[in-house]
Amino acid sequence: MADKMALAKAINESLRRALESDPKVLIMGEDVGKLGGVFRVTDGLQKDFGESRVIDTPLAESGIVGTAIGLALRGYRPVVEIQFDGFVFPAYDQIVTQLAKMHARSLGKVKLPVVVRIPYGGGIGAVEHHSESPEALFAHVAGLKIVSPSNASDAYWMMQQAIQSDDPVIFFEPKRRYWDKGEVNAEAIPGPLHKAQVVREGTDLTLAAYGPMVKLCQEVADAAAEEGKNLEVLDLRSVSPLDFDSIQASVEKTRRLVVVHEAPVFFGSGAEIAARITERCFYHLEAPVLRVGGYHAPYPPARLEEEYLPNLDRVLDAVDRSLAY
């Protein structure tokens, strides 16, 4: 039953399935209705499920998340779309002070099954505020779960699992991978939402990444293989919680770790991984955990983004530095 489809289409199919199977699921956001979203991720859903299930909202991000909280309190399961990564900040207050904390505040009496979809990351030549990777800003907040699929199959299944979760989930969609096709088996039984996956076995070094950087790391491993280096690639899939057990298992085997993400390295998720893996694997490591990511600078204009973003050479350089210890 496996179909080959683009990552964006896989999310679309997943949302369709969720709308069909649970009348409490709602889709909300700017332009998600007739237009089908600016990336067409919600294409055709309003036509088939109506305006009361797939809701075009006013242009107001705090309002989108704030009303989704109210709908969740009423028993609905809203999936809201933030049009682009850099536009989430007007909603950041509602996400951090309300969405993340209401379950704890109510001593568990209230559940908030809200999914916030955020197309994120660069590489598409966009203008300012359309290419950011703010996942660490959310991962720092207890009460939120943060995931990011790297391929069509995960996009399909992780969205199903995010919607079924009773916790709020920030669902970061790697927009530069929206058009990448992959097999999606709608009959498969998916693994746990927050478990990392080894997508390439290796022995010399572990490359850990999530979302848009997984594909890059696979390309890095291919290139390194030509030089006789056998790299393992780990798709973390979830940023909060992070699957440290899987990273530890891989590092105990390869003894070297390079973490790759698009977000700035400074205070990024790579820093957390490096710290905890150093603590867990101190006697296994042959080299310090290295990180490759964006700079501590505003996301640059499109003509400079290839310099800013991790690329094949920058990751290979980090691999060489690690292996040189």
Added chain:
Amino acid sequence: MTVESTAARTPRRSAGSKAGTTGTKRTRTTAKKDAGTEPQLVQLLTPEGKRVKNAEYDKYVAGITPEELRGLYRDMVLTRRFDAEATSLQRQGELGLWASLLGQEAAQIGSGRATREDDYVFPTYREHGVAWCRGVDPANLLGMFRGVNNGGWDPNSNNFQLYTIVIGSQTLHATGYAMGVAKDGADSAVIAYFGDGASSQGDVAESFTFSAVYNAPVVFFCQNNQWAISEPTEKQSRVPIYQRAQGFGFPGVRVDGNDVLGVLAVTRWALERARGGEGPTLVEAFTYRMGAHTTSDDPTRYRGDEERQAWEAKDPILRLRRYLEASNHADEGFFQELEAESEALGKRVREAVRAMPDPDHFAIFENAYADGHTLVDEERAQFAAYQASFADEGGN
């Protein structure tokens, strides 16, 4: 009538007057508040306790019985007594903080008693009187102020959400909830409380937008108590707050917030509109915070005694008492019994607060997530090991 056209009239407050008259070239930093834009208040009971006729709103309290009137009086007296007890408890070190409702009893009891059991209330952090009307045990309101929890009651037991401290956030939750009520085809209504300061928040404006666009059955109940900590309403708005609704396409009305009968009538009207599918309404209850913003605040730094004294003459409890006495709806026995009940409530609350146990240490980790989180599990285990290390040493 525009603000400009009335600039020559007398400002209501001297602060506004000073800011408004410092030179002609400077842009005013504070909009003038003046008698010209002072709207008619809906009022059914004057400060002297006289019942005045109101063609539009009388019908919403037409059938009210003497017993119900005594009930409103009892609610206000007990709420004030509870509030005074909480303030004392804070002064005695039993509470970390208290946000007093003194002076706002009529706004809260009038609106709270207008709600139906299946309506849903989204409060800020000062709605102790509304909580009372919803049947929340007053002692439960004190847990968060004592620091033993961040909530203290099950919001779904009384359809009364937990207190929200971030200003204005709950108006969006109320709007979303109301959108859900409409989707469910239910005929209940939702009421969101907020203050004059909150009316400046983007979330409140966005909740007006969303509720209007989706015709959500929500009543926005603004208690304009004149002060957002030290900032007067003039620092929040150049027009009376109730008039904001017009720009969003739904009605707004200003009611005398110290007139419990007027508030009851106006809120009933607004809730009925919501239930009847007519969408949102903004009610501005024009009232006054007699005390400090919270027990950490010092109102003597920013407002004078005259203002408070002027509002004391409009006291919501006194005015209903005058009416009850003049109309022979209550005798001396009623007031004496209530006094005794009031003292008993104070005592009960005091004892309940002192008996509140500190939460278990592991409560830090409880309910961070509904489905669990491996990092929380890991840190809980570390914390347990740390705690256990004291036991090993025979200490603690």
